Amino acid sequence: MDFRLVRRLGAFLAVAEEGHFGRAAARLGISQPPxxxxxxxxxxxxxxxxLERTGKGARPTREGEALLPLARRVAGDAAELEALARELRAGRSAPVAIACVTSALFDYLPPLVRVMQAARPEAAVSVREMDTAPAMEALRRGEADLALLRADHEIAPIRLRPLGEDRLMAALPVGHAMLDGPDPLPLALLAEAPMLVLPRAISPAYSDAMTAACRAAGFAPVAVREVGSAMAxxxxxxxxxxxxxxxxxMATLNPPGVEFRVLAGPVRGVGVALAWNAERESEAVRLALRIAEDVFPRGGA
Incomplete structure (x- = not known):
């Protein structure tokens, strides 16, 4: 990373945000000429x-406005890099980055993180919520050390350690006629209902499981629209x-306006797995796998 460029971006950001060269210089602790x-x-x-000067100070040009978001991101990445370097110089371990699907935030993530932090109190743990496909990419690029995601087969170099099984449930708006129907709910009763689905690119295993379940019930889902996330x-x-x-x-989130029904069968979904990149295996990964054996024994729910 070119830190001269980063410093110059910081100067640009300071003037753009302060709207004034003098205030920006004071904020940065330098004089106005440099x-x-x-x-x-x-x-x-x-x-x-x-930048262009105005009667009251300065403002970004059209080109400056277009570059502001990327300039902020680059400056933020540089600040994060420097902060990590300080942590490492102080003798602390590198933080463990975990990607986690929304549906694993409450039942799988907490016990894993609690035990990891107890075992390595000197190392910070950071968590980013993301869907399965982006989590896989984060592992490949080295942006995440571990991921809790929904997948049922490995794609090299990503390895999987299944943590538990899953079943699909029906999410219905409050007041929906099906809520007065049988419980558990036969999936075939949703054959004509407009279905909100995730694009297969976001979570391939989930998409395949949902489609297979509908076909087994004798229908193809009527997709009213694709949405960008499980929360959406x-x-x-x-x-x-x-x-x-x-x-x-997802039912553990208990969102307002939504009722959940168990499906008759039950209808199998795609379980949560602990995933890691075999080409980037670290001590943190090995620790997480040991913890998984204790906290999520093979064959557990």
């Missing part, structure tokens, strides 16, 4: 004008746009 020089150097390097499914259900087949872990 601040101006940094921004001019950045403009030469990028080949665009970033519940939000659209609550708004009355349709029904959804979701992991039983």
């Amino acid at each position: 601040l101006t020089a940094q921004i001019q150097a950045l403009e030469r390097e990028l080949g665009v004008r970033l 499914q519940l939000g659209f259900v609550a708004a009355g746009f349709g029904v959804a087949l979701v992991s039983e872990g």
Whole structure:
């Protein structure tokens, strides 16, 4: 990372946010001439004008406005890098990054993290909520050390350790006619209901399990729309746009406006697995696998 570029981006951000060269210089603890020089150097390097002076101060140009979001992201990444370097210089262990699907936030994530933190109190644990496919990519790119996701087969270099089984449940808006029907609910009764589904690219195993369950019940789901996340499914259900087949872990969220029904059968879903990149296996991964053997024994729920 070019830290000269990062410093220049910081100067640009300070002026853009303060709207004034003098206030930006005071915020950065430097005088105004070197601040101006940094921004001019950045403009030469990028080949665009970033700021324009006004009667009351300064504001980003059109090009500057377009570059602001990326400039903030780069500056934020640099700050995170420096913070991690300070932690490592102080002798602390590198933080453990975990990606986690929404439906595993309450039953699988807490016991795993609690035991990990007890075993390695010197190491921080960070968690990012994301769907299965992005979590897989985060593992491949080294942006996550571990992931709690829903998958039923390995794709090298990603390895899986199943933690438990799952079943699908019907998520229905409050007041839906099916709530007065049989309980457990036969899946075939939802044959004509508009279905809110996740794109297969987000969670392939879930999508395949949902489609297979509907076909086994004698129908193809009538998809009213694809939504971007499991939480969005519940939000659209609550708004009355349709029904959804979701992991039983989502029922623990107890969102307002949504009622859950067990499906007759029961209808099998895709269990949560602990995933890691075999090409980046670390001591944190090995620790998590040992914990999983104790907390989530083979064949457990």
